[in-house]
Amino acid sequence: MKRDNATVKLDWTRLLGFEQVVEHREAMRMERIGGKVGDKVGQKTGVKIGQKEGRK
Amino acid sequence: MMTFEPSAERGWALDRRMRERLAQSLGYVFEAAGDLLAVAPGEAERIAAAIRAKPQSPHRFGAYYDLVLAIEAGDTGRALQLCDQLRADLECGAASLAGIDDRPEWQAERYRRMFLSDVGMAEQPGPDLLAEYAERVAAAFRLLDAGYPELAGEIRALLREIVVAAGPEDPRALTFDGASCYMLWGAVLLNARGQTNVLDTAQALAHESGHNLLFGFCADGPLVENADEELFASPLRKDLRPMDGVVHATYVVARMHQAVSRLLESGLLDGEQQAAARKDLALHRANFDAGDGVVREGGRLTRTGAEALDAARRYMAAAA
Numbered sequence: 001m002k003r004d005n006a007t008v009k010l011d012w013t014r015l016l017g018f019e020q021v022v023e024h025r026e027a028m029r030m031e032r033i034g035g036k037v038g039d040k041v042g043q044k045t046g047v048k049i050g051q052k053e054g055r056k
Numbered sequence: 057m058m059t060f061e062p063s064a065e066r067g068w069a070l071d072r073r074m075r076e077r078l079a080q081s082l083g084y085v086f087e088a089a090g091d092l093l094a095v096a097p098g099e100a101e102r103i104a105a106a107i108r109a110k111p112q113s114p115h116r117f118g119a120y121y122d123l124v125l126a127i128e129a130g131d132t133g134r135a136l137q138l139c140d141q142l143r144a145d146l147e148c149g150a151a152s153l154a155g156i157d158d159r160p161e162w163q164a165e166r167y168r169r170m171f172l173s174d175v176g177m178a179e180q181p182g183p184d185l186l187a188e189y190a191e192r193v194a195a196a197f198r199l200l201d202a203g204y205p206e207l208a209g210e211i212r213a214l215l216r217e218i219v220v221a222a223g224p225e226d227p228r229a230l231t232f233d234g235a236s237c238y239m240l241w242g243a244v245l246l247n248a249r250g251q252t253n254v255l256d257t258a259q260a261l262a263h264e265s266g267h268n269l270l271f272g273f274c275a276d277g278p279l280v281e282n283a284d285e286e287l288f289a290s291p292l293r294k295d296l297r298p299m300d301g302v303v304h305a306t307y308v309v310a311r312m313h314q315a316v317s318r319l320l321e322s323g324l325l326d327g328e329q330q331a332a333a334r335k336d337l338a339l340h341r342a343n344f345d346a347g348d349g350v351v352r353e354g355g356r357l358t359r360t361g362a363e364a365l366d367a368a369r370r371y372m373a374a375a376a
Binding site: 007008009011012014015016017018 | 074077079081084085088089092120124125128130271274275312357
């Protein structure tokens with residue numbers, strides 16, 4: 001977030017469960033129950049959280 | 057906490073812990089970006105106190121994650137909108153059931169975005185389908201209340217909203233039975249066309265609430281150390297999954313096995329249901345063994361992940 005050329009940098013260690021929110025791990029857990037329904041795939045590519053190096 | 061035996065007490069304890077973590081983290085976010093978000097310290101404290109005080113709508117959690125993502129993206133306007141959502145006194149049900157579009161548009165949009173890989177793969181169920189499915193879910197809860205009340209109590213403690221959508225009718229199309237999302241604590245999505253009988257719907261409730269249970273275990277860290285880019289076969293999906301997804305699938309398969317086993321032992325199932333239950337038990341065991349084999353070969357479990365999965369392994373070994 002920018003204002004007056006300042007950017008808010010959040011400390012990822014103080015966010016809730018963000019190790020599990022990044023990229024593939026974050027969201028959809030659609031799974032089939034015992035093969036009773038048709039084929040499915042649904043690989044979610046994940047939300048984009050920008051540069052996260054060094055912040056996990 | 058990590059026992060494989062479900063209980064309402066555990067569900068409520070996890071809910072309290074997740075709300076406490078949310079309140080703490082939201083307080084930090086407001087402190088770090090408060091002047092830009094126009095959230096006064098007293099207001100931030102009021103929001104945190106409300107979160108700590110009682111069970112919350114899944115959209116409190118969803119709005120928090122969206123707010124962090126908006127801050128990361130530098131989207132000030134969106135962040136301000138999300139602060140308004142966090143200020144709102146959102147209605148919170150107790151395992152309440154409604155169609156995916158039977159709610160304010162911004163809530164329906166979030167559910168579609170966070171639950172679904174393709175927002176077009178689920179539609180609002182028609183009135184007849186929704187009514188029929190609501191009755192089946194109610195019947196599934198009645199069955200669990202009578203045959204496995206500990207699981208029924210835990211499901212109610214974990215779930216605030218059961219969101220119902222209709223998957224595609226084309227048998228060749230990609231579809232789903234249910235979905236859960238870490239960012240939507242307390243919500244599950246179920247496909248009204250995904251199950252055709254009460255026993256299957258009871259299993260779907262055990263399954264999706266099992267994902268929420270694991271989310272609750274993970275308030276302080278993930279289940280695995282494997283990188284998200286490492287992909288493995290999963291017992292429940294055709295596509296390759298990160299190890300986190302394989303551990304989730306393996307765990308919830310054991311939970312479904314447990315649910316079916318206890319219902320079978322309860323004597324409440326009729327002859328047709330008993331035959332289906334025995335078939336399901338065999339399928340769940342095969343899927344558990346397949347998933348557990350993948351985890352043993354390639355999984356690098358954290359202490360949390362090991363404790364959770366070991367509990368499932370002990371249950372499956374004892375149930376053999």
